[in-house]
Amino acid sequence: MHIPDGYLSPQTCGALGVAMVPLWATAASRVRRVVTRRFVPGLAVAAAFSFLVMMFNIPVPGGTTAHAVGAVLIAVLLGPWAAVIAVSVALAIQALFFGDGGVLSFGANAFNMAFVMPFVGYGVYRLVGGSTPVDARRRALAAGLGGYVGLNVAALAAAVEFGVQPTWFHTADGTPLYAPFHLAQTVPAMAIAHLLVAGVAEFAVTAGVVAYLQRANPALLAINHHAVEAAVEPAGVEGPTWWVRWRWALVGLGVMVLATPIGLLAPGGAFGEDAPGDLDLGRYGLQAVPEGLNRYNGLWSHALLGDYGFGEGQNATVGYLVSAVVGIAVIAVVVVAAVGLLRLLRRRAEPSAVRDEALAG
Amino acid sequence: MSAPRPETPAWLLRPEPGLCACGCVGRRRRGSFLDATLRATTAAVARVLFDDDEASLDLPLQRIDPAVKILAATVLLLAAALVHHVVVLVALSIALLALAAGCGLPAGRLARRVWFTVPAFTALLVVPAMFSFVTTGEVVVPLGSWFGHPVGLTRQGLTAALLLVTRVGACLTVALLLTTTTRWDRLLGGARRLGVPRAIVMVASMAYRYLGTLLETVADLFTARKARTVNPSDATEGRRFVAASAGTLFGASHHLATEVHEAMIARGYTGEPRLLARARVRRVDVVWLLGALLGAASAMGIDRVVLG
Numbered sequence: 288m289h290i291p292d293g294y295l296s297p298q299t300c301g302a303l304g305v306a307m308v309p310l311w312a313t314a315a316s317r318v319r320r321v322v323t324r325r326f327v328p329g330l331a332v333a334a335a336f337s338f339l340v341m342m343f344n345i346p347v348p349g350g351t352t353a354h355a356v357g358a359v360l361i362a363v364l365l366g367p368w369a370a371v372i373a374v375s376v377a378l379a380i381q382a383l384f385f386g387d388g389g390v391l392s393f394g395a396n397a398f399n400m401a402f403v404m405p406f407v408g409y410g411v412y413r414l415v416g417g418s419t420p421v422d423a424r425r426r427a428l429a430a431g432l433g434g435y436v437g438l439n440v441a442a443l444a445a446a447v448e449f450g451v452q453p454t455w456f457h458t459a460d461g462t463p464l465y466a467p468f469h470l471a472q473t474v475p476a477m478a479i480a481h482l483l484v485a486g487v488a489e490f491a492v493t494a495g496v497v498a499y500l501q502r503a504n505p506a507l508l509a510i511n512h513h514a515v516e517a518a519v520e521p522a523g524v525e526g527p528t529w530w531v532r533w534r535w536a537l538v539g540l541g542v543m544v545l546a547t548p549i550g551l552l553a554p555g556g557a558f559g560e561d562a563p564g565d566l567d568l569g570r571y572g573l574q575a576v577p578e579g580l581n582r583y584n585g586l587w588s589h590a591l592l593g594d595y596g597f598g599e600g601q602n603a604t605v606g607y608l609v610s611a612v613v614g615i616a617v618i619a620v621v622v623v624a625a626v627g628l629l630r631l632l633r634r635r636a637e638p639s640a641v642r643d644e645a646l647a648g
Numbered sequence: 649m650s651a652p653r654p655e656t657p658a659w660l661l662r663p664e665p666g667l668c669a670c671g672c673v674g675r676r677r678r679g680s681f682l683d684a685t686l687r688a689t690t691a692a693v694a695r696v697l698f699d700d701d702e703a704s705l706d707l708p709l710q711r712i713d714p715a716v717k718i719l720a721a722t723v724l725l726l727a728a729a730l731v732h733h734v735v736v737l738v739a740l741s742i743a744l745l746a747l748a749a750g751c752g753l754p755a756g757r758l759a760r761r762v763w764f765t766v767p768a769f770t771a772l773l774v775v776p777a778m779f780s781f782v783t784t785g786e787v788v789v790p791l792g793s794w795f796g797h798p799v800g801l802t803r804q805g806l807t808a809a810l811l812l813v814t815r816v817g818a819c820l821t822v823a824l825l826l827t828t829t830t831r832w833d834r835l836l837g838g839a840r841r842l843g844v845p846r847a848i849v850m851v852a853s854m855a856y857r858y859l860g861t862l863l864e865t866v867a868d869l870f871t872a873r874k875a876r877t878v879n880p881s882d883a884t885e886g887r888r889f890v891a892a893s894a895g896t897l898f899g900a901s902h903h904l905a906t907e908v909h910e911a912m913i914a915r916g917y918t919g920e921p922r923l924l925a926r927a928r929v930r931r932v933d934v935v936w937l938l939g940a941l942l943g944a945a946s947a948m949g950i951d952r953v954v955l956g
Contacts, residue, residue, distance in 0.1 A: 291770070291816055291819070291820070292725060292728075292729065292815075292819030292823065293729065293770075293812060293815035293816035293817075293818075294770075294812070294816070296729070297726055297729040300729075311848070315847060319847070327847060327850050327854065327912075328905045329909070330851045330855075331851045331852075331853075331854030331855040331857075331858060331905070331908075332854075332855070332858055332862075332901045332902070332904050332905035333901065333905070334851060334852070334855035335855045335856075335858045335859040335861075335862050335901065336862065336901040338859055339862055339866055339897060340894055340897075342688045342689060342692065342866070343685055343866075343890050343894055360894070364898060372851065376848075376851055379852060380852070380855065380856055383823070383826075383827045383832075384827060384832070389823070390721070390819075390822075391722075391725050391729055391819065453808075460785065460803075460804060461783075461784065461785055462783075462785070462803075462804040462808050462811070463777070463804075463811075464732060464808075465812065465815075466812065467774065467777035467782065467783055467808040467809065467812065468776075468777060468782060469782070472776075491887045491890070491891065492890065492891060492894060495887060495890065495891020495892070495894070495895075496894045496895045496898065499892045499894075499895035499896075500895050500898070500899075503892075503895065503896075504895070504899050507898060507899055507902060
């Protein structure tokens with residue numbers, strides 16, 4: 288994601304560099320207020336750590352390796368404003384000493400990786416982590432998700448920066464002056480690479496480091512989690528019930544259920560979902576509905592809630608709501624059954640562990 | 649009855665990948681995260697050490713005031729980013745390499761470093777942009793037709809690809825000339841004189857200093873792991889190790905920051921960083937800056953006036 292010089296116009300680089308100036312100033316002032324005299328050595332070593340995290344190669348599915356950016360990890364460990372400075376300094380060292388990322392495009396790289404990524408990722412971390420104890424498993428998962436989402440949003444920002452170049456900066460005959468790919472190409476290309484490979488590495492490193500520190504050195508997690516306590520459950524006292532632990536997820540699902548009728552307001556139909564009779568044949572250069580489409584259309588005619596509503600199409604809004612609730616319930620049953628089956632299989636696969644537990648108990 | 653004789657396990661007798669340089673022994677696994685990280689770490693250490701050596705040589709480019717050099721490089725980078733013609737970018741790159749050779753720098757190595765890294769990657773990346781389905785325009789190399797429209801390489805696509813590769817190469821040449829001829833401390837001193845806040849300069853300076861220390865820690869962690877690896881670990885185990893290493897490194901970094909802070913306090917640090925004020929602009933520095941301005945103006949003039 289390090290953008291070298293030459294890919295972006297000087298105007299784009301200038302605009303993003305100028306956008307970063309107040310962010311750097313705010314970051315310096317906020318971090319200095321918190322860590323006072325330790326500002327310089329603390330951030331210097333954090334910047335060196337940030338540089339090194341980018342060098343860690345991690346195995347990803349498919350037999351290859353990838354490296355993480357680590358901006359969300361630093362945001363989780365030290366706070367997002369500290370991450371702005373640490374990652375910016377790491378990017379400067381990379382650009383000036385290793386030719387990784389450009390000098391003119393430094394502002395753009397800092398915008399994507401030192402601002403967008405840590406803030407988006409940290410937001411997701413706070414949202415998913417909620418008020419759980421600092422050593423809760425959910426926090427490690429939240430950090431991993433933050434890393435995954437933060438990296439992908441930063442990649443999207445880079446894709447947009449690339450994708451606007453040929454539209455905005457070209458010669459009179461249409462020759463692109465900088466990155467030649469349009470948004471229709473840059474967004475999917477960056478999305479595929481980051482959703483499938485780089486994001487996995489970012490998730491693994493971010494979640495893995497938080498989980499490791501929870502086990503091995505929880506004091507380090509306390510640096511940015513002053514207000515969050517570790518879980519201390521007195522013996523014999525039960526934890527919160529499942530619906531308390533999942534209340535925010537349930538609220539989110541409820542909001543989404545209530546929002547489903549919005550689809551009725553949208554004009555037109557979804558791409559590729561027209562009934563054969565509604566097809567605009569001329570648009571696709573067809574004389575008639577293809578035979579195969581006619582044959583297989585309506586193959587399954589026993590849907591309970593056809594077209595997400597009742598048989599005659601009455602009370603469309605209520606039909607949408609009922610469809611949403613039924614859909615969620617069916618998916619929940621399938622997921623719970625699958626998880627239960629997996630647990631059962633795992634328990635059977637580890638007879639010795641179970642036996643040991645029984646002996647110890 | 650005698651006890652059964654202990655046998656060496658089969659996995660211990662299997663040849664270890666990498667024992668033979670030609671690869672004839674053992675199974676090679678592509679993308680070993682241990683090797684990849686070790687290679688990157690070693691290369692980084694070598695680069696840090698070697699570049700500092702080269703930047704400390706007593707040669708004309710190294711002697712220029714770093715603030716002047718940053719300004720000159722910025723002007724040249726802007727010129728390289730603004731020109732519209734491939735020929736101007738090629739001429740600019742050649743002129744910069746000639747300047748490096750004239751100043752006693754190994755121009756061949758510089759050219760290899762420039763043209764075998766980012767532009768080579770860019771050249772591969774930009775191939776699809778040459779085709780009419782990405783960059784529309786006048787098809788000069790037809791490869792077929794699609795719904796009656798000719799498909800192939802377009803003049804605009806080919807020009808855009810060449811423009812991008814040469815632009816990236818020219819920009820990288822300027823950046824490398826700046827960084828390989830200026831020590832990190834002088835570069836940051838120059839940045840400070842150009843208005844970068846003192847605290848940020850000090851953070852960057854110390855980050856670079858402690859990068860070497862932490863690089864050694866990483867190299868030690870991965871070398872120790874490699875030395876104890878008899879059988880290649882699976883990906884899940886590898887990810888767990890990398891996460892534990894990064895966590896350990898964070899702990900070491902935090903410990904280092906505390907020690908450095910205490911050392912600074914012991915030496916009278918009060919929270920206000922002070923940098924050594926030195927270097928003043930000499931006549932020769934002004935000449936260099938004027939030369940860079942003239943070079944950038946010439947490139948822009950030829951690009952906009954002569955070539956249109």
